[in-house]
Amino acid sequence: MGRQTYLIRRGGAYSARLRVPVDLIDAVGRKELVKALGTSDPETAKRLVWAVVDGWQRQFDALRSRAEMTDDNKADLVWSHYTGTLDRDDQRRATIPTDAEIDKAMERAVARVQRDDLDMTNPLQALDAAIEVQVMKDRHTGAKSAEARSRRVKVDHLRQHLATGESALVRHEIDGYLDDNGLTIGVGDRVDLTRQLIRAEIEALQRTLERDEGNYAGEPADQLIKRVSERQSAAATGETIMEVFEIFASENVGGVAPDRINQMRRDIGLLAQIAGDRCHVSQIDKKLVREWKAHLIKFPVKATEMLVFKGMNLREIVAANEKHKKPVLTDRSVNRYLSSLSALCKWLVNNGYLDNNPVSGMSLAKEHNVTTVPFTTDQLNTLFTSPLFTGCQSADVWSLMAKKGNVLIRDHRYWVPLIMLYSGARPGEIGQLLLSDVRKEHGRWIMHITTEGDGSKRTKTKGSMRVVPLHPMLIKLGLIDYHTAQIAAGETQLFPKAVRNARGQMMAEFSREFSRYLSRIGIKEGRGISLYSFRHGVTDALRRAGYLDEQFGLILGHTQGTTTGRYGILAHGMLEQRVTLIDAIDYDELKLDHLIAR
Numbered sequence: 001m002g003r004q005t006y007l008i009r010r011g012g013a014y015s016a017r018l019r020v021p022v023d024l025i026d027a028v029g030r031k032e033l034v035k036a037l038g039t040s041d042p043e044t045a046k047r048l049v050w051a052v053v054d055g056w057q058r059q060f061d062a063l064r065s066r067a068e069m070t071d072d073n074k075a076d077l078v079w080s081h082y083t084g085t086l087d088r089d090d091q092r093r094a095t096i097p098t099d100a101e102i103d104k105a106m107e108r109a110v111a112r113v114q115r116d117d118l119d120m121t122n123p124l125q126a127l128d129a130a131i132e133v134q135v136m137k138d139r140h141t142g143a144k145s146a147e148a149r150s151r152r153v154k155v156d157h158l159r160q161h162l163a164t165g166e167s168a169l170v171r172h173e174i175d176g177y178l179d180d181n182g183l184t185i186g187v188g189d190r191v192d193l194t195r196q197l198i199r200a201e202i203e204a205l206q207r208t209l210e211r212d213e214g215n216y217a218g219e220p221a222d223q224l225i226k227r228v229s230e231r232q233s234a235a236a237t238g239e240t241i242m243e244v245f246e247i248f249a250s251e252n253v254g255g256v257a258p259d260r261i262n263q264m265r266r267d268i269g270l271l272a273q274i275a276g277d278r279c280h281v282s283q284i285d286k287k288l289v290r291e292w293k294a295h296l297i298k299f300p301v302k303a304t305e306m307l308v309f310k311g312m313n314l315r316e317i318v319a320a321n322e323k324h325k326k327p328v329l330t331d332r333s334v335n336r337y338l339s340s341l342s343a344l345c346k347w348l349v350n351n352g353y354l355d356n357n358p359v360s361g362m363s364l365a366k367e368h369n370v371t372t373v374p375f376t377t378d379q380l381n382t383l384f385t386s387p388l389f390t391g392c393q394s395a396d397v398w399s400l401m402a403k404k405g406n407v408l409i410r411d412h413r414y415w416v417p418l419i420m421l422y423s424g425a426r427p428g429e430i431g432q433l434l435l436s437d438v439r440k441e442h443g444r445w446i447m448h449i450t451t452e453g454d455g456s457k458r459t460k461t462k463g464s465m466r467v468v469p470l471h472p473m474l475i476k477l478g479l480i481d482y483h484t485a486q487i488a489a490g491e492t493q494l495f496p497k498a499v500r501n502a503r504g505q506m507m508a509e510f511s512r513e514f515s516r517y518l519s520r521i522g523i524k525e526g527r528g529i530s531l532y533s534f535r536h537g538v539t540d541a542l543r544r545a546g547y548l549d550e551q552f553g554l555i556l557g558h559t560q561g562t563t564t565g566r567y568g569i570l571a572h573g574m575l576e577q578r579v580t581l582i583d584a585i586d587y588d589e590l591k592l593d594h595l596i597a598r
Helices: 022-028 042-065 071-095 099-116 123-164 171-181 187-212 223-237 241-251 258-275 286-297 314-324 331-350 377-384 412-421 427-431 472-477 479-488 508-520 533-544 561-567 575-583 593-597
Strands: 007-010 013-019 032-039 438-441 444-449 466-469
Touching: 007 042, 013 042, 022 042, 022 187, 032 042, 071 171, 071 187, 071 223, 123 187, 171 187, 187 223, 241 258, 241 331, 258 286, 258 314, 258 331, 286 314, 286 331, 412 427, 412 472, 412 479, 412 508, 412 533, 427 508, 444 575, 466 575, 472 479, 472 593
Parallel strands: none
Antiparallel strands: 007 013, 013 032, 438 444, 444 466
């Protein structure tokens, strides 16, 4: 019998035994399940054990299909426990005779004495007449005093349980809620929830004791119950995190591009998964931000696009990734999420929802060794003599674009890097240019980066709209000839093959593929070099020409000193001043003559 699976023998009788799967230990609360089979006969035990084990396995399957209990679920249970205790108190008080009811009973007793001409000196007749009144008075005074004593005793017991961690008085509440809602909860969270329920009942019983003194206006003193109360009222007031975010997004005070707003919506949506869908926006504090950040640090890259995490929320994805070991967000990406929340919280402070910005000081240390850097001259020469610019094997397959061939590419993939090299414009700004945005002004070719003329055009901010003169090298390379050819072809866009992705982002795919292309041709190793290195290169070129950072911000589309310090800032000026700045962009030893000939 020693080799019979799932059976153990204790004191001559057999029991079924099954180890709890590691991933379910927290939910089950035990590492092993044991159940007596009520038999000492081995054959009977063999027959009975499988039904028990099968039942356990079905329970495991059911637990795995359950969702993790969220903060919203916990708040619901705590609040219903608090209000349920008060509701039961109301029901109990409704059965206790009131003074008015006792007075009515007294009037009926007097009327009966008069009607039946009872002799009140006769003890039996007097008792018969007054018995209803006496019973009601006993219920009125006795019940109130007895109930009050029992409630005080229960408060004392609950305080002791709170100190020792005993869960006997609230365990059934948690189990019932989990079963009714198909949820599961870990051991640590269960211990915390037990304390919350005990605190809720203590608060509710305190309200009942206040009612004994005629005070029905009592409010929770425990900060936990106050927060839960505010959380429950958030849905009614329309001030949950995501509801208020939509107000923030509709105002868009900073004129942020729609794709960035959508990105922020997704970021804040992950915060709401930690806080709960009904969390009031005023509950965003450093504790919540700290918890969110801790989960983001462990959040897999592109987790929402992976089938293995399908249907999971942030907490569940992080927990599941302990097993799957997918690459997680970089510190820089985590800071981007925090930046989204910080922008919202700044608006919340300005609009009276918060007293201060809880994201302040919460960012992770910057990775100084992976900051985007400009291309070196050698890297630029390698790039512009590579197959993408001189002839490759395919215009459709990026991996073949890095191999020499006879296919010439002369669409946005060719021109965007060159325009960035001599203007510092963002790739999305260039990709969305209309033919009408490239024109002559006062005898000089310019490109007008603007949202005008096409409902889908976007800029990073309102301050990003600007006029940038075309560098003479771009004209020499043939950009105006290309522009003329597009007009002749009946196009309206300068780069008709540049399209937005599903999120509405212009040039996102090109930016990603260009980074991979740099690796294929041996320029890039790790991080630091990207499409945006051209913008940094323009900053350095203007500094080499003797211009201060405060003089060239408008060329790069920056309107704030904190960001222009990174790329360099151009002063607002007339067209000729801008022409002078653009013409000053120069790269020693950069060779592009071979592109002019082509």
